[in-house]
Amino acid sequence: MTTKDLATKKLPVFDLVRCKQCGICAHFCPKDCIAFNDEGDPYLARPEACTSCRMCEYMCPDWAVCLEAPSEGQPDTEAA
Amino acid sequence: MDRVVYMDHASTTPTDPEVVAAMLPWMSERFGNPSTVYSLGLTGAKAVQDARESIAKAINADPEEIYFTSGGTEADNWAILGSADAHGKKGRHLITSAIEHHAVLESMEYLAKRGCEVTRVPVDGGGLVDPEEVRRALRPDTVLVSIMHANNEIGTIEPIAEIGRITREAGVLFHVDAVQTAGKLPLDVEELGVDMLSISAHKFYGPKGVGLMYLRKRTRITPLLHGGGQERGRRAGTTNVPGIVGMAKALELASVRMAEDAIREAALRDRLWEGLSAGIEAIHLNGDPVRRLPGNLSVRLDGIEGESMILMLDMEGICVSSGSACTTGSLEPSHVLLALGIPAEDAHGSLRATLGRSTTAEDVDHFIKVFPPIVDRLREMSPIWCANCVCKQRN
Numbered sequence: 395m396t397t398k399d400l401a402t403k404k405l406p407v408f409d410l411v412r413c414k415q416c417g418i419c420a421h422f423c424p425k426d427c428i429a430f431n432d433e434g435d436p437y438l439a440r441p442e443a444c445t446s447c448r449m450c451e452y453m454c455p456d457w458a459v460c461l462e463a464p465s466e467g468q469p470d471t472e473a474a
Numbered sequence: 475m476d477r478v479v480y481m482d483h484a485s486t487t488p489t490d491p492e493v494v495a496a497m498l499p500w501m502s503e504r505f506g507n508p509s510t511v512y513s514l515g516l517t518g519a520k521a522v523q524d525a526r527e528s529i530a531k532a533i534n535a536d537p538e539e540i541y542f543t544s545g546g547t548e549a550d551n552w553a554i555l556g557s558a559d560a561h562g563k564k565g566r567h568l569i570t571s572a573i574e575h576h577a578v579l580e581s582m583e584y585l586a587k588r589g590c591e592v593t594r595v596p597v598d599g600g601g602l603v604d605p606e607e608v609r610r611a612l613r614p615d616t617v618l619v620s621i622m623h624a625n626n627e628i629g630t631i632e633p634i635a636e637i638g639r640i641t642r643e644a645g646v647l648f649h650v651d652a653v654q655t656a657g658k659l660p661l662d663v664e665e666l667g668v669d670m671l672s673i674s675a676h677k678f679y680g681p682k683g684v685g686l687m688y689l690r691k692r693t694r695i696t697p698l699l700h701g702g703g704q705e706r707g708r709r710a711g712t713t714n715v716p717g718i719v720g721m722a723k724a725l726e727l728a729s730v731r732m733a734e735d736a737i738r739e740a741a742l743r744d745r746l747w748e749g750l751s752a753g754i755e756a757i758h759l760n761g762d763p764v765r766r767l768p769g770n771l772s773v774r775l776d777g778i779e780g781e782s783m784i785l786m787l788d789m790e791g792i793c794v795s796s797g798s799a800c801t802t803g804s805l806e807p808s809h810v811l812l813a814l815g816i817p818a819e820d821a822h823g824s825l826r827a828t829l830g831r832s833t834t835a836e837d838v839d840h841f842i843k844v845f846p847p848i849v850d851r852l853r854e855m856s857p858i859w860c861a862n863c864v865c866k867q868r869n
Binding site: 416418421422424445447448449451452453454455456457460 | 631633635659660662665732733736737740764765
């Protein structure tokens with residue numbers, strides 16, 4: 395995956411206000427891309443492995459995950 | 475194994491005992507018609523309003539946007555026929571997908587015979603609709619887009635929120651058949667960007683014979699049922715108080731359990747697929763391998779026919795379906811599998827197991843144990859299975 399691919403690919407963006415840290419996003423990620431920081435907040439630990447399948451978006455009970463291209467929003471690719 | 479192993483939850487589900495308990499008083503001592511003005515009827519009206527509020531909260535709607543129907547089929551028919559009728563002056567073009575439930579496709583077909591033009595957007599090999607295909611299909615005379623949230627046969631989950639953004643931009647009504655996802659996936663009509671949504675209670679441990687349509691405020695559609703003015707004059711018919719109370723209770727319970735049920739069923743589904751694919755050759759997954767409902771496993775097996783698999787599994791106490799339950803008994807291959815590009819001969823060899831709350835690891839292991847000998851027996855008899863030549867080469 396090139397830098398250009400990462401720059402255009404839609405990646406999960408987490409709304410930490412809505413997130414209740416249930417972990418279901420990570421559970422259903424087929425590529426184990428999502429991890430949790432010390433506060434329990436999710437972040438995208440492996441953006442290069444993300445296939446934009448949207449399972450995190452579909453399964454989040456609080457609508458706290460949305461896939462966006464980097465130009466639309468900043469994906470959380472680092473632990474807070 | 476003596477008990478029945480029920481793995482056809484996409485067809486219907488048993489009514490939860492808590493739901494039955496909630497319904498019973500409304501079938502016995504509180505049986506009044508809620509359209510009457512005496513207290514025996516008014517208590518029913520209050521119960522229906524409470525149910526309406528509870529359901530609205532579950533899907534982030536306003537209570538006045540919830541209209542109770544006899545089920546998902548009626549809601550689908552109403553959304554499609556009602557939209558076409560109300561917006562006929564704008565145009566007579568509708569868009570749907572190639573893999574919709576028959577309630578949607580037959581409604582569309584009914585309109586096509588009456589001069590409407592229907593575009594069925596194709597799906598990919600996993601059953602996914604490309605939102606850009608929907609965008610490309612839109613025309614100035616398009617009055618409705620109808621795409622299901624998840625397919626009943628193969629479980630593939632569609633990118634509804636993305637499609638909703640496209641239809642909103644275009645100013646076209648968007649209907650979603652959420653019959654297979656209500657109670658299983660989070661539903662939020664604002665997040666999904668839908669104008670109409672169909673739900674059916676018996677798919678999420680509620681009673682049969684009741685469902686609802688979510689209809690966004692200020693959306694014009696023509697009523698389907700005319701008569702006594704119930705549902706604010708938009709859907710006539712004596713209000714099914716016990717059914718509605720039961721549906722609200724079922725959705726409340728399903729919402730609480732949703733994440734836990736999804737994780738559990740997905741694990742059992744994966745266990746079932748791993749066991750079957752390890753023990754049987756020439757077995758293939760139907761639908762998207764990732765974007766699918768947690769409890770849905772749809773497979774096809776080379777060289778044998780679906781109905782015979784179902785009957786032999788039934789003899790082992792296992793209930794599954796071939797294609798959709800609605801079309802069991804039909805000799806036609808599934809239109810869903812054909813739309814994925816699967817040849818008709820192979821489409822006949824499909825089987826769908828949909829797991830639910832009662833499914834245990836023991837049930838799954840029983841299936842994994844008894845199915846391979848059934849497959850072997852059927853393939854021995856099959857005129858189109860050759861263990862040593864073509865079928866093996868294809869794999």
